[in-house]
Amino acid sequence: MRWARFKTTLLGHPLADEEEEQQLLPKRLALPIFASDALSSVAYATEEAMLVLALAGTAAFTRLIPVSVAVAALLMVVVVSYTQTIRAHPDGGGAFIVANENLGLIPGAVAAAALLTDYVLTVAVSIAAGAAAITSAAPGLLPWRIEITVLLVVLLTVINLRGVKEASTVFAAPTYLFVAAVVATLVTGFIRCADGTCPQAISSAATLEPVTAVGLFLVLRAFASGATALTGVEAVANGVPVFRVPKARNASRTLLIMGGISITMFIGISTLARMFDVRITAETVDHYGTVLSQLGRGAFGGGAAFFGLQVCTAMILVLAANTAYQDFPRLSAILATHRLMPRQFRNRGDRLVFSNGILALALLASVLLVVFHAEVSRLIQLYVVGVFTGFTLSQAGMVRHWLRSRERGWRLSVVVNGLGAITTGTVLVVVAAVKFSHGAWIVLAAIPLMVVAMLRLRRHYRGVGVQLRQISWAAEPRPTRVLLFVAHLDAATERAVRYVQMIKSQSVTVVHAVEDDSDDLIHTWDLVYSGMGLELIEPPNESVVGRLVDRVRKERRSHPGTIITAVVAERYRTRSMLSVFTHRHCLALRLRLLFEPGVVVTDISYRRLRRRPAVALAKTKHLRTIVLVSDFTRPIQEAVAYARGLGAPVTCLHVDVDDAQRKRLLDQWGKAGLEIPIEILESHYRGIVGPVVHYVKEARRLSLPGTLVNVVIPEFIVPGRAAQLLHNQTGLVIKGALAPLIGVAVTSVPFHLAGRNGAVSAGEQPVPAQKAE
16 A cells, blocks of 8 residues: 555556547647657767767868768658658557568567667667766766766656656656757857857867878768767657657658757757867867857857756756657567567556556666766767668668558659668668777677567467467366465464365365474364364475475375365465565465466465454355456466366456457357356456456455455466566466455466477476367
């Protein structure tokens, strides 16, 4: 409860699915969300080109204007090309979607890996550049640069977890203020130069010794560094789904507006830098400040206007990372749908955002900032390769799209996207060549590794899917043998004993692992439960959990073809989900037994009430079984068959979080001819745990006094415990939420999938279910 209140205070109240329409963005809010990265790039793109030209001395700065014009022309080509992409993919035309649909899976995976790398670097570079602007205005903060960047990442993460519309509202004003501040700086600077009083930058007195001649290779390096001005252009095409209708038209107009503003500011900053005679090197940037700060100081002469420019620059550079916060989670969700990323990235949080993607992006960006000491010049070398890889594959995919579809105006579209593919492909080769030894090799090596990981992940998920879809309904449940583990004589044990007496089983064996404090239990057990013998496991060198697991394995070997039901009695003090971690032996036992084939674990809990109830709680007399059903898969079938074999009334429960999944389940359920009722529980907030807990509480309240509600949770176990993390751990969370409830038992029915060699995770073949006649 405390965590829920804290979460609501920090992130806001949950948003229902019906409120998603209200989260769509008009153009005035979409521009700062998706254009902040591209617009902020002009704050450091000119500087990055100048840092390369400075290697050849002061004379090389004369090449700045031609280099900037070439970058601006390339930017215009890419913007026009992406308007074509938006027209062809009105539901969102990111590089992965375009490349995957038109070029194939591997090119699509390459584009996806490049984009993911680009988004992480976008956050790292933007935050580092924002910190550089802050330290330029306040040099005393320079020793705290890394701490400042990590703090800014945390702040952005919290804002984005609150939802898309709320984030856009926060970021709108700083983006427009930055554009206004830069335009004011440029206009003031050009007016002063037109009057014949063109100021000189504070760095104009710096003497730069030539290191080499201004050759073609150096100019290409400067062009590659200045091409960072193109970062973020694809964001609008990726984010079409969050625009208000008509989505494609609003997205195209936003993209053209963004391109026009970016080109104007970039050319203006480069031109004014030459007119102010800005001279900057990697060694002098901390001393003289950034190029934009020098322009502001020269145009305004310091004072409030200069300080305002620095504040706006710092804000837009930090908030530029928000573009990646929008696109990285969305792309991760799309990749998860295509089984190229862990399926947890598909889950939407309380505020209708892909929370797992946001948190993963924040973590990766923070690691980069710490490793590279939040230095823009070091991070920027990794940046442009991923950007232009995505550009090139996207435009090449669009050429293939137009040649296939031959829609109206396809010839012109082929020319536009073909020109975009050729130019961005050429720039990609240039960037990779000139920046290879400066850090680009890291990205060039990382992208293939990411592609291999994606393809292996896809193969894993496809293999799991094939096994889960194998329909083999058990007409008659397999027999079960019960091992009841007891540690103390208490109410939890009493409830567990009543449970095993009510269910159908071949045998019931009560087991106790002897410890130092076992004397009371051993001497009084026969007096309390005279009809049930107590099997004692003496303590050799192995731990309590190890001895109990060995006992389960022995029972399984002695009775092949049966299900071993391990019943664990546990007592809780609070209703918190964290209470399941208070009994380390029980927790460790449940986790280890989960990976034992042919073993079902039932947790019988009892929570001690702080206040004595007005009416005494009835002793357990009745049993009701509820099976959680997500889809019509093999683990679900095995769990339902197990529940039927217990002999108690069975109800199946499905939480509706996906209309397509619900329809498929009901269709297959009807075809199977099952007489077991299935109830559909709506979830307006996409959650499963909350509705399940509420349903179980109501079932317990409406049942006869003394009814124990047994919640059966199907789970599938993949070979290798690390691989288990690739699948949603919803069952684990549900167990944690249900365990402390009064009058509720939780049963885990694991289904072990076979590995490549056909063996299950513990090296034993799964027992096939009996086919229906």
